[in-house]
Amino acid sequence: MPVVTYLEAIRQALFEEMERDPNVFLMGEDIGVYGGAFKVTEGLYERFGKDRVIDTPISEAAIVGAACGAAMMGLRPVVEMQFIDFISCAFDMLTNFAATSRYRQNIGIPIVVRGPCGGGVRGGPFHSQNVESFFLNTPGLKMVAPATAYDAKGLLKAAIRDDDPVLYFEHKFLYRRIKEDLPHEEYIVPIGKARVARQGSTLSIITYGAMVYTALETAELLAKEGIDIEVIDLRSLLPYDEEAVLTSVAKTNKVILLHEATRTGGYAGELAATIAEKAFEYLDGPIVRVTAPDTPVPYSPPLEDYFLPSVEKLAKAARRLAEY
Amino acid sequence: MVELTKQQYIDLYYYMRLTRSLEERLTILFRQNKVIGGLYRSLGQEATAVGTAYALSKGDILSPLIRDLGAMLVRGALPREIFMQYMAREGGGSRGRDLNIHIADLERGFIGPISHLGDMVSVTAGLALGARLKAKNIVTMVYVGDGATSTGAFHEGVNLIAVLNLPTIIVMEHNGYAFSTPTEQQCAVRDLIEKAKAYGIPGYIVDGNDVVACYEVARQAVDRARQGGGPTMIEAKTFRMLGHAQHDDQRYVPKDLLEYWKTKDPIDNYKRVLEQKDILKSDELDQLDRRIAEYLDEELAIAEASPFPDPASLLEGVYKEPIRNASSHLP
Ligand SMILES: Cc1ncc(C[n+]2csc(CCOP(=O)(O)OP(=O)(O)O)c2C)c(N)n1
Numbered sequence: 001m002p003v004v005t006y007l008e009a010i011r012q013a014l015f016e017e018m019e020r021d022p023n024v025f026l027m028g029e030d031i032g033v034y035g036g037a038f039k040v041t042e043g044l045y046e047r048f049g050k051d052r053v054i055d056t057p058i059s060e061a062a063i064v065g066a067a068c069g070a071a072m073m074g075l076r077p078v079v080e081m082q083f084i085d086f087i088s089c090a091f092d093m094l095t096n097f098a099a100t101s102r103y104r105q106n107i108g109i110p111i112v113v114r115g116p117c118g119g120g121v122r123g124g125p126f127h128s129q130n131v132e133s134f135f136l137n138t139p140g141l142k143m144v145a146p147a148t149a150y151d152a153k154g155l156l157k158a159a160i161r162d163d164d165p166v167l168y169f170e171h172k173f174l175y176r177r178i179k180e181d182l183p184h185e186e187y188i189v190p191i192g193k194a195r196v197a198r199q200g201s202t203l204s205i206i207t208y209g210a211m212v213y214t215a216l217e218t219a220e221l222l223a224k225e226g227i228d229i230e231v232i233d234l235r236s237l238l239p240y241d242e243e244a245v246l247t248s249v250a251k252t253n254k255v256i257l258l259h260e261a262t263r264t265g266g267y268a269g270e271l272a273a274t275i276a277e278k279a280f281e282y283l284d285g286p287i288v289r290v291t292a293p294d295t296p297v298p299y300s301p302p303l304e305d306y307f308l309p310s311v312e313k314l315a316k317a318a319r320r321l322a323e324y
Numbered sequence: 325m326v327e328l329t330k331q332q333y334i335d336l337y338y339y340m341r342l343t344r345s346l347e348e349r350l351t352i353l354f355r356q357n358k359v360i361g362g363l364y365r366s367l368g369q370e371a372t373a374v375g376t377a378y379a380l381s382k383g384d385i386l387s388p389l390i391r392d393l394g395a396m397l398v399r400g401a402l403p404r405e406i407f408m409q410y411m412a413r414e415g416g417g418s419r420g421r422d423l424n425i426h427i428a429d430l431e432r433g434f435i436g437p438i439s440h441l442g443d444m445v446s447v448t449a450g451l452a453l454g455a456r457l458k459a460k461n462i463v464t465m466v467y468v469g470d471g472a473t474s475t476g477a478f479h480e481g482v483n484l485i486a487v488l489n490l491p492t493i494i495v496m497e498h499n500g501y502a503f504s505t506p507t508e509q510q511c512a513v514r515d516l517i518e519k520a521k522a523y524g525i526p527g528y529i530v531d532g533n534d535v536v537a538c539y540e541v542a543r544q545a546v547d548r549a550r551q552g553g554g555p556t557m558i559e560a561k562t563f564r565m566l567g568h569a570q571h572d573d574q575r576y577v578p579k580d581l582l583e584y585w586k587t588k589d590p591i592d593n594y595k596r597v598l599e600q601k602d603i604l605k606s607d608e609l610d611q612l613d614r615r616i617a618e619y620l621d622e623e624l625a626i627a628e629a630s631p632f633p634d635p636a637s638l639l640e641g642v643y644k645e646p647i648r649n650a651s652s653h654l655p
Pocket of ligand 1: 029058060082086089389391439440441468469470471472473475497499501502503564568
């Protein structure tokens with residue numbers, strides 16, 4: 001089994017899906033000749049040509065709008081946001097057209113909008129965002145956020161084959177830092193299924209994206225102190241695996257919700273509400289959120305390091321909750 | 325046409341040289357890992373930024389593009405501020421919160437861009453609108469690249485400027501590429517200025533590597549705007565001589581194109597103009613260059629002495645008065 005980076009896993013998924021289905025095509029800025037700002041699409045232009053790997057003007061709204069139209073004609077567009085931060089320019093197309101089409105006019109919009117999200121790379125306020133919460137309140141969209149190379153590949157395939165619009169958040173911090181052996185055979189990771197990244201009994205940390213590694217590191221650290229942490233990697237955010245969340249809470253009776261995005265109106269709030277509604281009687285402590293604080297993503301290293309949830313902060317929260 | 329004074333001719337050289345030398349320092353700092361994040365150079369484009377910005381007066385406000393460091397310097401941004409911004413220090417205008425030339429000072433007359441291309445067009449329109457409502461006669465200027473002219477924000481902004489007949493100058497820097505995308509893949513018009521027609525705005529093409537020409541065309545536009553004549557679009561034809569950012573070797577740019585534009589280097593050519601016009605002799609130019617180098621040494625020393633921001637300040641500045649729930653979870 002060859003060792004594949006998170007980034008290569010995404011490229012493999014694109015390559016294999018384009019080989020499999022002639023309806024799959026790509027659009028985005030600098031994705032063709034240049035191979036993408038992060039080189040995710042490198043080699044695809046050479047293999048599939050300019051009609052299936054389309055370099056576009058800097059027009060996110062038009063890219064997404066055109067993807068919707070092409071999807072209505074039976075194609076499977078996968079569009080890239082050079083940084084996911086620029087998805088805001090296509091917000092209208094996504095939330096008003098793509099998300100409502102099936103409901104209003106019974107026409108599904110099978111598009112994938114993918115792009116690098118997340119901080120830790122000194123990108124500043126406009127190249128570091130996590131945008132899931134902007135879209136969480138929009139029925140009609142799906143969202144996934146893989147943490148591993150295996151899931152990056154399997155979830156992208158699922159997203160491309162899905163008949164509804166899927167936002168695919170790839171964490172740029174993981175692109176070349178995460179590597180693993182991937183199976184030779186074809187596989188899919190279904191949307192809506194979480195993964196137990198680590199079994200534990202003292203408390204659960206429910207998270208996704210790059211924060212999965214922060215959670216796992218914290219779990220290793222605290223294992224030495226007798227705190228046995230279960231880590232749930234959600235993988236899919238909309239829909240998410242409610243059963244996996246509730247099962248873990250019922251098992252450990254204590255839960256930390258962890259994400260890199262900011263706190264107020266963040267994804268954790270949604271999870272907390274569900275846990276409070278459906279697993280209240282299992283809880284032996286408060287539902288705890290560990291998130292970035294409510295500021296734009298700052299650029300300077302000391303600020304960004306303090307902004308991002310760290311092992312140190314998470315461990316502190318976990319110790320407190322374990323003692324509760 | 326206003327004739328430039330000898331001092332103005334020298335100023336134009338000074339700001340172009342300052343821009344280039346400052347960026348050369350930043351490149352060294354980048355290699356030393358002192359510049360944090362990306363570094364975007366304006367090599368070969370200094371004349372556009374400097375010449376057009378030089379046409380503004382006190383009270384006017386511009387919003388640069390990433391490659392318009394020169395325009396910022398003309399408006400009085402100090403090299404130390406730019407160094408501190410690029411090195412993510414406390415003393416930079418954004419206190420380490422934002423990067424490169426993303427800093428603003430309405431007094432000196434600049435507001436840095438955000439990354440989202442095209443967004444500053446309507447903001448700059450609003451500056452002019454606000455000034456008008458306050459009965460202030462100012463001119464605003466906004467810079468966009470060829471790439472940014474494809475954004476919806478650009479179109480909406482320019483159209484609004486036209487409809488409200490605002491005193492706003494839109495400078496389109498046609499530098500051949502937007503990241504790796506050549507302009508012919510960006511839009512189907514050959515000259516960006518053709519877009520001006522669509523909005524009903526007068527448009528002019530200028531040699532973006534000729535600093536005096538850039539000044540002159542901008543000066544006419546600024547004068548007209550100040551007299552109530554409304555907006556102007558300017559297309560400056562220039563070329564991006566280095567990659568999109570430091571990491572990009574721009575192998576996608578044909579070598580002969582770069583060779584051609586090398587002969588049109590704005591600073592080299594302007595030096596010849598200054599010598600021919602007997603404004604500065606070659607040894608005087610060298611002297612000026614040395615003074616700029618010394619100045620940058622001093623400015624860099626000040627910048628390097630600036631500390632990194634204190635993490636404890638993280639929450640400051642999101643709102644005028646901090647709101648409670650923002651901090652409730654910090655360690
Ligand atoms: C809305 C938006 N989409 C994508 C980007 C990513 N991006 C940053 S610079 C750039 C190219 C800009 O080209 P141009 O406007 O021609 O300016 P130049 O770099 O040539 O000076 C791109 C695509 C962005 N900043 N904003």
